[in-house]
Amino acid sequence: MDVRKKLSERFAGVEGGLFSNVTKADVGDGFSAMGKDKVTLMGWADPFYPDPSIPEHIKQVMIEEIQNGFPSHYIMPSGSLALRERVAKKLKQKNHLDVDPKRNILITPGSDSGLFYAMAVLLDQGDEVLVPDPSYPNNFLDPKLLGATAVSVPLAHDDGYSLDIEAFQAALTSRTKAVVLTHPNNPTTTVFRKENLEVLAEFVIKNDLMLVVDQAFEDSVFDDIEFITPASLPGMWERTITVFSISKGMGLSGFRVGYIAACDQIMDAMYGAAVNVLGASNTLAQLGAIAAFDAPDFIDPYIQSFDYRRKKAFEIFGSVPGVKIEMPESGFYCWVDVSGLGDSTDVMNYLVQEAKVAVNDGKNYGKQGNGHLRIIHGCLGSDEEAVLTMRRMADALVKYPKRNGE
Amino acid sequence: MDVRKKLSERFAGVEGGLFSNVTKADVGDGFSAMGKDKVTLMGWADPFYPDPSIPEHIKQVMIEEIQNGFPSHYIMPSGSLALRERVAKKLKQKNHLDVDPKRNILITPGSDSGLFYAMAVLLDQGDEVLVPDPSYPNNFLDPKLLGATAVSVPLAHDDGYSLDIEAFQAALTSRTKAVVLTHPNNPTTTVFRKENLEVLAEFVIKNDLMLVVDQAFEDSVFDDIEFITPASLPGMWERTITVFSISKGMGLSGFRVGYIAACDQIMDAMYGAAVNVLGASNTLAQLGAIAAFDAPDFIDPYIQSFDYRRKKAFEIFGSVPGVKIEMPESGFYCWVDVSGLGDSTDVMNYLVQEAKVAVNDGKNYGKQGNGHLRIIHGCLGSDEEAVLTMRRMADALVKYPKRNGE
Numbered sequence: 001m002d003v004r005k006k007l008s009e010r011f012a013g014v015e016g017g018l019f020s021n022v023t024k025a026d027v028g029d030g031f032s033a034m035g036k037d038k039v040t041l042m043g044w045a046d047p048f049y050p051d052p053s054i055p056e057h058i059k060q061v062m063i064e065e066i067q068n069g070f071p072s073h074y075i076m077p078s079g080s081l082a083l084r085e086r087v088a089k090k091l092k093q094k095n096h097l098d099v100d101p102k103r104n105i106l107i108t109p110g111s112d113s114g115l116f117y118a119m120a121v122l123l124d125q126g127d128e129v130l131v132p133d134p135s136y137p138n139n140f141l142d143p144k145l146l147g148a149t150a151v152s153v154p155l156a157h158d159d160g161y162s163l164d165i166e167a168f169q170a171a172l173t174s175r176t177k178a179v180v181l182t183h184p185n186n187p188t189t190t191v192f193r194k195e196n197l198e199v200l201a202e203f204v205i206k207n208d209l210m211l212v213v214d215q216a217f218e219d220s221v222f223d224d225i226e227f228i229t230p231a232s233l234p235g236m237w238e239r240t241i242t243v244f245s246i247s248k249g250m251g252l253s254g255f256r257v258g259y260i261a262a263c264d265q266i267m268d269a270m271y272g273a274a275v276n277v278l279g280a281s282n283t284l285a286q287l288g289a290i291a292a293f294d295a296p297d298f299i300d301p302y303i304q305s306f307d308y309r310r311k312k313a314f315e316i317f318g319s320v321p322g323v324k325i326e327m328p329e330s331g332f333y334c335w336v337d338v339s340g341l342g343d344s345t346d347v348m349n350y351l352v353q354e355a356k357v358a359v360n361d362g363k364n365y366g367k368q369g370n371g372h373l374r375i376i377h378g379c380l381g382s383d384e385e386a387v388l389t390m391r392r393m394a395d396a397l398v399k400y401p402k403r404n405g406e
Numbered sequence: 407m408d409v410r411k412k413l414s415e416r417f418a419g420v421e422g423g424l425f426s427n428v429t430k431a432d433v434g435d436g437f438s439a440m441g442k443d444k445v446t447l448m449g450w451a452d453p454f455y456p457d458p459s460i461p462e463h464i465k466q467v468m469i470e471e472i473q474n475g476f477p478s479h480y481i482m483p484s485g486s487l488a489l490r491e492r493v494a495k496k497l498k499q500k501n502h503l504d505v506d507p508k509r510n511i512l513i514t515p516g517s518d519s520g521l522f523y524a525m526a527v528l529l530d531q532g533d534e535v536l537v538p539d540p541s542y543p544n545n546f547l548d549p550k551l552l553g554a555t556a557v558s559v560p561l562a563h564d565d566g567y568s569l570d571i572e573a574f575q576a577a578l579t580s581r582t583k584a585v586v587l588t589h590p591n592n593p594t595t596t597v598f599r600k601e602n603l604e605v606l607a608e609f610v611i612k613n614d615l616m617l618v619v620d621q622a623f624e625d626s627v628f629d630d631i632e633f634i635t636p637a638s639l640p641g642m643w644e645r646t647i648t649v650f651s652i653s654k655g656m657g658l659s660g661f662r663v664g665y666i667a668a669c670d671q672i673m674d675a676m677y678g679a680a681v682n683v684l685g686a687s688n689t690l691a692q693l694g695a696i697a698a699f700d701a702p703d704f705i706d707p708y709i710q711s712f713d714y715r716r717k718k719a720f721e722i723f724g725s726v727p728g729v730k731i732e733m734p735e736s737g738f739y740c741w742v743d744v745s746g747l748g749d750s751t752d753v754m755n756y757l758v759q760e761a762k763v764a765v766n767d768g769k770n771y772g773k774q775g776n777g778h779l780r781i782i783h784g785c786l787g788s789d790e791e792a793v794l795t796m797r798r799m800a801d802a803l804v805k806y807p808k809r810n811g812e
């Protein structure tokens with residue numbers, strides 16, 4: 001028998017996923033193998049990876065909790081109420097969302113499953129979802145896995161990758177159900193501006209759509225750009241499911257703790273099926289997350305480090321002939337246009353060989369990602385090593401062999 | 407606007423979920439409130455809850471890992487290779503499955519999301535799934551959440567809740583895609599016998615179906631009943647996705663670590679979309695799970711305790727007039743027929759009021775669950791307290807008020 005024929009149509013043909021350059025059914029071991037080859041990983045969106053990076057006060061709480069022996073037990077699928085209370089406080093202060101922790105917050109085992117779940121409760125077979133391009137790969141694949149269709153909407157490249165409402169309008173059909181936004185955008189680092197988001201909100205409301213927003217990178221926004229949470233815009237609370245994470249901003253990726261904010265009616269369904277789709281979130285990590293929210297200042301030096309590194313990245317890659325880079329607006333990565341050198345997959349593979357550094361091919365982030373690389377400058381514990389590694393890449397790129405016929 | 411109209415048809419109407427007796431959008435806080443009311447929880451399938459229960463050798467490994475500072479980082483969505491290697495060894499020894507840890511094992515954040523994912527990769531809109539009744543509630547709801555239909559197949563109650571292949575045959579249609587089995591069965595504790603599973607396998611193969619098996623309770627099987635992993639039966643490896651957990655057998659529910667075993671072709675899709683549907687599993691918990699698999703003898707006294715308690719449960723509840731109970735074959739709960747007393751929801755609520763104990767209404771486990779309660783005798787750290795709590799329930803049940811007209 002050919003088991004492949006037994007797979008759901010939604011999953012048939014799925015392979016790889018997280019990175020394009022993997023062996024089938026072997027996601028990640030490709031990267032493990034690179035590790036053995038002394039390749040530095042700058043394609044792994046995990047602050048300071050692989051160096052130690054748990055703040056002392058969080059360590060202490062977690063060690064105490066292990067010693068007291070409780071974390072072998074479940075916390076309810078909706079999440080620790082104590083953690084939801086901390087999250088509610090943060091949502092009010094940072095996101096201008098005033099919500100009831102008992103009704104409007106769901107703790108998720110990371111924001112990836114949270115993002116999937118947010119789309120799952122909205123999408124029916126045949127629905128269409130408008131996805132800015134480039135953006136996070138899951139925005140394109142998740143709708144397909146749910147029997148819906150992701151419709152790519154090109155961002156306005158010449159206008160700093162802002163949302164092009166005319167392009168949204170052009171992609172709209174009677175089947176359009178929702179817009180999915182990564183904000184700040186990954187991989188472009190774009191922080192969508194207030195006026196841009198207001199026009200998007202108007203489009204969503206006028207066309208009776210829903211909005212899913214992934215705000216995983218909201219904590220590292222630079223140059224005093226105003227950060228707006230779309231759910232806080234007039235008329236948008238009931239239309240928006242917002243997905244958050246402690247992986248990026250707090251640098252606690254391995255904890256797998258995310259959270260979702262949405263209105264009561266959406267949460268009725270999300271709480272009700274949480275044990276089905278998500279199970280529950282890790283108990284000890286939730287207790288650690290409470291400690292993180294109680295004393296969140298530990299992230300200040302992280303942001304300073306990312307700020308320093310982005311400026312260095314801009315300087316280092318900007319100096320390579322044929323390479324274009326804009327100053328990153330957010331996050332701990334940069335989006336580099338290498339189309340002047342050649343095909344981005346070729347350039348990525350060249351960097352593994354010549355500079356012993358692995359980065360992400362822009363092709364994973366949508367059609368508009370072609371010709372680009374995403375380089376995570378936030379990897380590695382020391383700024384110095386991160387900068388040296390970027391210099392090593394730049395030195396290799398300067399020597400990038402000319403294409404045939406050039 | 408009525409946001410409810412924006413929800414996916416699959417999720418519309420979902421509420422509650424884990425337990426029937428909850429406030430909308432408030433799953434679990436009902437139980438928290440009970441805790442404040444000094445109600446003992448015997449409806450929470452979490453060994454020794456809420457008492458401390460992490461083995462010392464696992465504590466030590468986890469504390470060391472926290473101190474070294476790595477667990478803030480991700481492990482690949484397919485899971486720690488070191489853990490998959492331990493799991494492969496266990497699958498060979500216990501389940502007679504000889505698999506490649508790099509290709510046939512996926513670590514999941516608990517077995518609930520694993521079970522959902524196993525169904526997701528198989529089911530298309532309109533497919534039908536045959537689900538033995540009674541069984542785990544997710545077996546019924548998960549297919550609906552995926553746009554498919556769960557078709558209830560009554561178990562042979564007079565034959566110890568074994569699989570009734572005639573009933574399966576009667577439920578078969580041209581849309582039947584798969585059978586979902588919880589084995590040992592939850593809530594009936596039934597360990598399906600080899601000859602019974604062989605007939606099921608024959609049915610699956612003959613009708614070109616797939617099989618999803620949830621083996622969360624495989625570690626506690628009593629009375630030397632032979633435990634058979636259906637995937638190990640001839641012709642079944644490629645037709646079976648098997649879902650496992652360290653929550654029940656190892657008593658590490660709060661770790662949220664499960665695993666799935668399946669053939670290469672299925673794993674191509676499961677690895678490829680793991681980051682979408684599951685995200686990744688908690689890093690520290692995977693490191694703790696490695697320690698658990700390295701020295702798994704700590705579960706021996708757990709099994710002895712569950713064995714002692716099931717016998718006590720059988721004796722205690724069996725002595726109540728109007729209550730029927732069979733000796734549990736597996737797990738750390740019992741399945742009690744209270745239909746001689748009255749409606750099971752009424753009896754459940756009565757126990758909260760009169761005995762200050764919360765248990766599960768059998769109605770959550772399928773149509774055949776009506777008139778039953780699931781009582782988790784494996785809660786509470788001390789056997790003595792567990793037995794005293796069951797006696798308190800029995801004393802209350804003896805005084806259960808006669809119905810009108812009796």
